[in-house]
Each structure stands twice: as C-alpha cells, then as structure tokens.
Amino acid sequence: MTHADLASLGLELSMAVAAGLVGCFAVMRRMTLAADALSHVALPGIGLVLLLRVEPLWGALAMLIAGTVLIWGLERRTRLSIDAVVGVVFSAALAIGSLITSGEELIDALFGGAGKVSGVEVLVGAATAALVVAFVLWGRDRLVVALVSPDIARTSGIPVERLDLAFLVAFALTVALGLRFLGVLLMGSLIIIPAATAKRLAGSLRSMFAIAIAIAVASVVGGAWLGAAFHGQRGPLAILVAAAFFFGSLFYRRNG
C-alpha cells in the first residue's frame, strides 16, 4: 500500500466516523429520507465547477452549504416539514445538475469515482471530519433535548433554530467529505444505514454512537477490501456491506 493509498483510507475512515455520529441524530430526528435527499443538492455545484475546471469538492461544498441555508430558511419561513422542503430543493438541484453535467462526469458525481486524492484534499477532509465529530460530541446534550422537544429545549436556554442550522451544516459537511468516494447518490446512505442499524440494536445513546461508528468504519474497510479483491467499485460495495449489517440486525430482538 502506498502513502497515497494510506492517506486515502485514512480520509475515508475519518469520514466514516463523522457519518456514523451525524447519522445518529439524523435518524433520531426522523430526517432519514430528507437527509438522504440533501446529499443530492451537491450535484449542480459539481456540474458548475466541472464546467469551470475547478476541483469538484469546492463546488459541491459551496452548493451543499447554500442548499442547507436555503432549506433551513424555507422551513422556518413556511413552517412546512423538512421533508417537503428538502424534497422540492433536492428535485430542483438534481434537475439543474443533470442539465449541466455530462456523461462520465455525471456518473462519477452520482456514484463516486476512483483516482488519487491530493494532499490538500486529505488535510481539508481530515480537518472537516474532526470539526463535525467535535460538533456532535460537544452539542450532544443540546441535540438530545431538542430532538425530544424543541419547546423544552427553548426553556432550557437552547437556541433551537441556530442548533438546527448548525446540525444541517454538519450534515452537509459530512456529505461533502464522502462525495469523492461515494458520490451524491450513495453518500447519504453511509450516513443513514449505520445509524438506522444502531438504532435497532442500541439501548442507550452512548451505545448507539459506538455501534453506528463501528458499522460505518467496517463498511468502508469492507468496501475497500471487496473492491481490491474483486476489482469492483469500493463505494457501492461499502454501501452493500452497510446494508448487510442492517438486514442482519433485523434478526436481533431487543429486550425491554
């Protein structure tokens, strides 16, 4: 394994840890479909920067942040459910993205592509993953109270609207982390499937965090191993490993 391969794997693992943690709150906040769809908002940004011959990550990141703020603002202003708002924004983004992205680039953007990661990508990626993990661990008490009841959270002194925005931004950053490997269609799955599996198996928040991270990391490692062994694309294989964990969890019945 070369240094570049190790750096790439390190970046994927840090992405998996961030995805496992953010996914726990996305699943508990009943944002499963919305969270998955949110990742698709990156597509027009990728298409636009490809036209401008700039690194796709920056376009995706800018579009994700802009889309997140737009969704948050629309949800507050219209009082529609987040699923409805994300559904509309995501469909529009997908339509714009498919118009301005073409051929092989579109496939790479949708499902992720191979290729070496640059040193800057590794540094920015690792720092972003650390930021997301720190946010979830630092904000976990506030996020827990807000998901149980936003009204109780307000009386506990939690700025609920700002917390919602911060969580959506953390989610968008996590999506951006995985676009290179998994693409806009599959990255949402790595956030949602390990956390949904952990929710079935865990009896406490602490154990949910541990299980979600373990499954996300195992999926990435499993996908890389299967990809090398069978010369397949590691991104879709990682999602299949995660899905296998989920279906396996259906055989487990929690007591109590």
Next chain:
Amino acid sequence: MGTPALEVDRLTVRFGDATVLDGLTFSVEAGTTVGVIGPNGAGKTILFRALIGALPSEGTVRWAPGTRIGYVPQKLDIERDLPITARELLLAKAKIARADRAEVDHAFAHVGLPPAAAGKPIGRLSGGQFQRLLVAFALIGRPNVLLFDEPTANVDEAGQESLGETIHKIQGEHGLTLLLISHDLSVVYRYATSVLCLGHGLPCFGPPHEMLTGERLAELYGSPLHNHVHLHVHDAR
C-alpha cells in the same frame, strides 16, 4: 401586590385569519400559582408556547430578570425505539443547566420514579412514568418558574394525587411561581392563588372563589355545567 414574575400585556396570537388569543393582559406575582382553565381549543397550550417564545405573537411578554423556566408540555410524540435512556435525558439537562449529578438523582427520586426506570429507553417508559420524567427534567437546574401543561395527564389516579402533592410541596419549599394548565378543577381550586379563564366570552383573571363559580364556568365552557364538575369543586374544598 408583590414582585411580578411575569407581565403579559395585550398578547395576541394569530394563525392566518384565526385569532387564538386576542389582547390577553395579566400579571403573575412571584411565588404564586396560576391555574389556567378553559375548554379544548381555547388556546391554553398556545398561551404557554407564546410565553416561552415558541410562537410568533403580538403584545408584550415580560419575565422578571433571572427567570429560569421548567416546562412540562402536554404530550410528546416519542418513538418507542429511541435509544436515549431516562438518565441520559436528565444528565443532558443537568449539563446544559450546569447542575451537578446529585440533582439528577434527587429529581428522579422526588417524582417517585423507580430506580430501574433510569436505565430504560424513554420510549419504553409507560405514559405515567414518562410524564414523571418530564417533571423531573423540569426541576433540574433550579428553575424559579414552572409551566406545567396537564402534568398529571396519563398518570393513574393514585399517582395524580402524589404527583400533585409533590409539585405543590416543591413549589412551597422553593417559593416557585407555578402556571398550571389543568382540566381538573378540583386541583385548580385546591392549589391556585389565581385563575386565568380562556374560552367562550372574554378572558377572565382572578381568585379561584370568584372564577370557579357555576355561572362563570357555564359561560366559560359554553354550556351548563354537569353536576360532577360542581361536586368536584366542592369536594376539593
């Protein structure tokens, strides 16, 4: 009148064309209990949500400086498989409120929850246990105002009595201001210093013996009172 804990002036809440609260004005003296009564749909829960700033409203809501609110909402829709334990929820509140862990154990015991409930996921608690947990949650962080929206709903008859007594005892011990929504007029009659009526006709505010008369209640609920409501009130006295 003593120090006001809350002053509400011309509070109005609208949803589109519908006005739910229209120019409501009242004030609450620190350390007293205000019972909020009225028929379903009168806007009692809306009032509480406006008081905590969860709804856009017109008019003024002025809490005394340094107010710390403990709030128990009427009903929460919690998923049964949510993997957050009762203890984790209370510890989260304690960390936010910078309270120590002993306060969590104290609140847990105060509301009469069995120790075994601490490690249970909150979605697996019974309705009554969950309601008690919310009361315990509200008590952490040394609040000086309690807003309770039907705190004994879902609690069995014996539990209602003991939880009601507990709330009253805590309020008395710490001199807390309590705003209590209740459909149980005997509870309001027993504990409230003042009563705020929302419903048919103009809102009214005053001492229980003036507000809880048959005539006023008939006007408030829009129909003659059934005998059991009369009996309930007089029995409590």
